[in-house]
Amino acid sequence: MAREVGMVSASDRNVSIPFDVAKLEDVARKAGVSNATASRALSGAGKVSDTARRRILEAAKQLSYTPNRSAQALKGGRSGMIGMVVPNLSDLFFASCVNAVEAVAMRNSSLLVVAATHDRADRTVDAMKRLLDHRVDGLVLGCSEYLTPLLTRTLRALPVPVVGIDAPLTKAGRPSVLIDNSAAAQRATEHLIANGYQRIISVQVEPTLYTMKERQLGYERAMRDAGLTPETRHVPDATAAQALLRDHQDGRTRRAFLVGNELGARYMIGAAKQLSLSMPKDFAMVSFDDFELAGFLETPLTVISQPTTLIGEAAATKLFRHMLHGTAANSDSEGELETILEASLVIRGSSICRPSPHDSRRSTHT
Amino acid sequence: MAREVGMVSASDRNVSIPFDVAKLEDVARKAGVSNATASRALSGAGKVSDTARRRILEAAKQLSYTPNRSAQALKGGRSGMIGMVVPNLSDLFFASCVNAVEAVAMRNSSLLVVAATHDRADRTVDAMKRLLDHRVDGLVLGCSEYLTPLLTRTLRALPVPVVGIDAPLTKAGRPSVLIDNSAAAQRATEHLIANGYQRIISVQVEPTLYTMKERQLGYERAMRDAGLTPETRHVPDATAAQALLRDHQDGRTRRAFLVGNELGARYMIGAAKQLSLSMPKDFAMVSFDDFELAGFLETPLTVISQPTTLIGEAAATKLFRHMLHGTAANSDSEGELETILEASLVIRGSSICRPSPHDSRRSTHT
DNA sequence: TTGTATGCGTTATCAC
DNA sequence: GTGATAACGCATACAA
Numbered sequence: 001m002a003r004e005v006g007m008v009s010a011s012d013r014n015v016s017i018p019f020d021v022a023k024l025e026d027v028a029r030k031a032g033v034s035n036a037t038a039s040r041a042l043s044g045a046g047k048v049s050d051t052a053r054r055r056i057l058e059a060a061k062q063l064s065y066t067p068n069r070s071a072q073a074l075k076g077g078r079s080g081m082i083g084m085v086v087p088n089l090s091d092l093f094f095a096s097c098v099n100a101v102e103a104v105a106m107r108n109s110s111l112l113v114v115a116a117t118h119d120r121a122d123r124t125v126d127a128m129k130r131l132l133d134h135r136v137d138g139l140v141l142g143c144s145e146y147l148t149p150l151l152t153r154t155l156r157a158l159p160v161p162v163v164g165i166d167a168p169l170t171k172a173g174r175p176s177v178l179i180d181n182s183a184a185a186q187r188a189t190e191h192l193i194a195n196g197y198q199r200i201i202s203v204q205v206e207p208t209l210y211t212m213k214e215r216q217l218g219y220e221r222a223m224r225d226a227g228l229t230p231e232t233r234h235v236p237d238a239t240a241a242q243a244l245l246r247d248h249q250d251g252r253t254r255r256a257f258l259v260g261n262e263l264g265a266r267y268m269i270g271a272a273k274q275l276s277l278s279m280p281k282d283f284a285m286v287s288f289d290d291f292e293l294a295g296f297l298e299t300p301l302t303v304i305s306q307p308t309t310l311i312g313e314a315a316a317t318k319l320f321r322h323m324l325h326g327t328a329a330n331s332d333s334e335g336e337l338e339t340i341l342e343a344s345l346v347i348r349g350s351s352i353c354r355p356s357p358h359d360s361r362r363s364t365h366t
Numbered sequence: 367m368a369r370e371v372g373m374v375s376a377s378d379r380n381v382s383i384p385f386d387v388a389k390l391e392d393v394a395r396k397a398g399v400s401n402a403t404a405s406r407a408l409s410g411a412g413k414v415s416d417t418a419r420r421r422i423l424e425a426a427k428q429l430s431y432t433p434n435r436s437a438q439a440l441k442g443g444r445s446g447m448i449g450m451v452v453p454n455l456s457d458l459f460f461a462s463c464v465n466a467v468e469a470v471a472m473r474n475s476s477l478l479v480v481a482a483t484h485d486r487a488d489r490t491v492d493a494m495k496r497l498l499d500h501r502v503d504g505l506v507l508g509c510s511e512y513l514t515p516l517l518t519r520t521l522r523a524l525p526v527p528v529v530g531i532d533a534p535l536t537k538a539g540r541p542s543v544l545i546d547n548s549a550a551a552q553r554a555t556e557h558l559i560a561n562g563y564q565r566i567i568s569v570q571v572e573p574t575l576y577t578m579k580e581r582q583l584g585y586e587r588a589m590r591d592a593g594l595t596p597e598t599r600h601v602p603d604a605t606a607a608q609a610l611l612r613d614h615q616d617g618r619t620r621r622a623f624l625v626g627n628e629l630g631a632r633y634m635i636g637a638a639k640q641l642s643l644s645m646p647k648d649f650a651m652v653s654f655d656d657f658e659l660a661g662f663l664e665t666p667l668t669v670i671s672q673p674t675t676l677i678g679e680a681a682a683t684k685l686f687r688h689m690l691h692g693t694a695a696n697s698d699s700e701g702e703l704e705t706i707l708e709a710s711l712v713i714r715g716s717s718i719c720r721p722s723p724h725d726s727r728r729s730t731h732t
Numbered sequence: 733t734t735g736t737a738t739g740c741g742t743t744a745t746c747a748c
Numbered sequence: 749g750t751g752a753t754a755a756c757g758c759a760t761a762c763a764a
Contacts, residue, residue, distance in 0.1 A: 070440040297659065
């Protein structure tokens with residue numbers, strides 16, 4: 001068996017039992033066959049007599065042999081790892097996607113290597129390269145930004161399949177899994193209009209992101225279609241949210257806010273508390289991204305909910321399909337590059353005139 | 367055979383992905399030196415003439431050479447990866463820890479490989495073994511359970527350093543980073559007592575977890591010290607929470623609940639809504655684990671907040687220190703096996719008689 | 733200081 | 749069917 005952990009220094013009292021690092025050679029010897037035969041039997045490829053196979057599998061089991069993935073990867077096979085790049089691992093949306101991707105990876109006998117840019121999009125390319133140094137077999141890229149030329153070029157050149165999340169990689173010829181942000185925002189806006197709101201303000205925290213631009217488009221479309229005037233405010237922080245609410249305190253017209261993400265919703269809710277305003281009396285609100293306690297807020301919050309688990313599963317599944325298909329890259333291999341999943345509008349109290357006492361989960365799909 | 371979601375059937379797995387990246391040999395040739403010299407120059411170890419070194423570095427840069435980590439790992443060096451096992455990657459607490467660990471790994475030129483047990487603790491050992499198949503250089507183990515004999519044995523035998531999070535690995539001779547759950551629970555209970563509550567019920571969602579047992583102990587100690595009678599309820603779901611609140615509606619004695627985790631808090635808040643009860647009028651509540659909107663609930667929630675980022679950073683830092691020390695395992699290498707970080711009691715409206723209108727963040731350390 | 737040769741654990745290509 | 753043997757890319761003991 002490989003290397004003994006011998007040479008235990010005298011000071012060690014809790015002597016470590018040598019960990020199960022049986023290698024192929026050990027299995028082969030124990031089964032009384034050659035290295036090559038053992039490999040064939042274990043990998044399933046190649047012809048091995050039944051008796052030999054049985055003995056080999058038995059030996060492997062007893063030694064609890066598992067192949068050294070580094071060696072496999074070096075030899076040219078798969079590394080058995082996929083990579084995932086996200087802005088932040090503690091972000092609600094991405095964490096949920098990561099969790100789903102990991103589950104699919106596991107089911108496909110792969111491990112997930114994560115690399116966070118920690119909200120610095122300029123590190124995305126670096127992160128991808130580092131992942132590739134480790135020979136990941138594929139990549140899930142969670143990136144909310146528009147593709148930069150550098151990123152596009154890099155993506156095209158990557159020697160492994162890539163699937164995007166949150167924003168499309170279409171310009172780079174790579175598939176992605178998204179929701180229809182524009183349609184979802186439009187649907188939410190129409191919901192507000194249907195509830196009698198005419199003065200609806202789009203609240204943007206990070207207007208430059210792809211998703212935010214899309215949501216803005218949907219909002220504007222709904223407003224135009226209804227003959228209303230779009231009105232947008234950049235709210236980068238809590239202070240801006242307070243200013244915004246102060247500007248809309250005249251009390252004559254009923255105001256509604258369509259908020260681009262959960263962070264913005266927090267700013268707004270905090271500002272409302274500060275100013276002692278309450279929804280939907282003083283203003284209405286719909287926000288992107290659901291969270292566990294949205295229904296338990298002082299005023300339950302109407303949100304557009306993304307199917308994060310489905311997104312992660314779909315992206316990972318698509319990735320593995322491409323990996324198994326074996327094309328070097330996955331550029332324009334299948335007809336459609338963008339898989340669109342459905343977001344749902346979860347109507348709670350913050351967007352309707354008479355708030356229901358309990359969390360009403362009438363959800364309608366966009 | 368039922369196909370699981372995300373399980374990609376392998377119709378053909380023949381094609382390997384070409385990986386035409388510069389290797390050491392290319393750099394050496396371009397620099398006009400041997401393989402070995404190039405390796406020495408790039409790794410920094412060994413003596414190389416200045417002129418050669420310059421040429422080699424230049425060549426490496428032009429070819430944008432990065433070493434093949436699989437080969438390095440196989441050769442016996444480090445793989446440049448650390449592993450992390452957690453119950454769930456979308457869990458607030460663990461996601462935040464993972465994010466911090468990843469950041470530290472990055473700073474140490476390592477990648478983070480994650481493996482989630484998806485809330486099935488019996489998969490922990492499997493997850494660790496899979497990580498080790500990939501030759502991770504170290505392991506962070508996030509496990510809320512008590513160590514089983516199998517897990518203890520496995521941990522002792524692991525050939526790499528391990529650091530625990532959330533629960534101690536002391537029985538396995540491994541270090542860990544935790545908060546003092548018992549002291550935190552005691553502190554919270556004392557806070558309730560100081561606010562006039564005498565009937566304080568401990569609400570447990572998963573009483574068997576290590577953390578929960580600890581919290582229970584602290585709660586009981588505080589109660590005993592105050593001459594009060596401990597009272598514990600198992601609340602595994604929303605229904606149980608409703609039953610609990612119904613049982614305590616007599617309105618004569620002021621009730622307070624110490625809730626073991628955020629999930630329990632959700633159950634309680636939901637049940638309160640259903641029964642049209644409100645805090646702190648009808649009952650008081652303190653819960654473990656802070657979350658973004660805890661201060662914006664109908665009644666801002668008093669919580670015990672764990673320094674998740676610090677925990678992750680401390681664990682990862684400790685791990686890398688052990689890895690650099692170079693001992694195969696890290697058992698009893700340093701004096702103290704348990705690093706205790708401070709949790710803070712964030713007092714909001716749910717635990718005091720007259721709730722302040724705004725989120726009061728007077729936090730006191732345990 | 734530099735180059736040659738060897739081996740890490742696997743898989744694949746050959747002969748037998 | 750089976751078993752030697754050669755890579756995979758890198759690091760290093762040993763020579764030069």
